[in-house]
Amino acid sequence: MTEAPVGTSSPRSRENTRARLMAAASEVFAESGLDGASVEAISERAGFTRGAFYSNFATKEELFAGMMQRVSEQKLERVSSRIRELEDEGAAQASPADIVMRVLDLEGEDRAGIVLMSEIRTNAMRDRRLASAYLEWQEAMVERVTGIIADLATRYGLRLRLPAADAARLLIQNWDSAAVHAVIADLDADATLRLVAERTALLASAIADGPID
Template sequence: MTDTQTADTAVTSPRREATRQKLLDAAALVFAEVGVDAASVEAICERAGFTRGAFYSNFETKDELMLALTERVAGEKIDEVADRVAALQARGEELEPGDLVRRLLDAAFDKKQGILLTSEIRTRAMRDPRLAKAYIEWQANLVERVGSFIENLAQTYGFRLRVPATEFAGLILQTWEDTAAFAVMSGLDPEATHTLVNERTARLATALVDPV
């Protein structure tokens, strides 16, 4: 490879990544607004401000974009929860189990758009084996990571879990997602949705923990 080729790669690679991320941002908005099936490549490109050529230079199909979006959403949620765990441990506050879970999940709480997007991904995964595999792996990774956070926090705060940490995490996350979806279907505003999710996850966490 020549010096010129190396320089070109260094210049175009970040630009291509920026284009890819803008397409993912646009797809997240369009999918949440009209659903995956109704979302066209043209609508995604228009929202992102790119041509179809830009789309197909980054993704072969809309399904491939959906897989990439699923991976990105998963990574963002895990990073947000990890940051909150670090902040909680640094502050060293005295917290009850319900408050601890609320603080832990607050960082990654989805607004309506995020809730709709997650529901769209899950619905699509029921019909698409490739996306189903990616979604299951995403969920398993999320549960495992949150489970490890829960286990560490339980030791830090002196809580005894009534179920294994990964099972605890799975139950909390499932309640979180189901309650958020129910709140959107019920027409609750963001504040009421947030309150309902907090109440249900905190109540479940309290039931699953025995203070030492």
């Protein structure tokens, strides 16, 4: 068992410690839920002591907030990468559904990440401190996705049937709902991917018209 030095560790070392703690927490949360995941269990899984945990996170709620940010950043980076690939391929006449399917066709949904976010949402309904962190994270996600939608609409000549921010909220909710259903139905990674992509593409067709002539 190791402990990160307090006040002497480099920024990179501290970031690595935080990353290991969050990775361990994801595993423990998926197995035991948020309430059942103790600081001791998370620290032990990461190979650290409680002291190392508390030198990086003041509370479990702070760790949850960091993990929400981590999951969303990973997801958005994968989407952004697919958008860049789509731009390189050229898709000027693609329909909204085609664009979504091509953006998501290599997108992976991690079961542990889906379970984690569901656990956090459930606990946010009972804990006002966690609720505040969750709502702040959710608004940041909507803002990021709104920018992606607006950029795609401009680039490919799509005509949105509602404001980009409203479209972003619907797409995020739809994406989350499909992912949760896949976990409950015990779908494998490929089936989860297909379900999320198909449902998201269907909604995209409902909220946007194809390229403007």
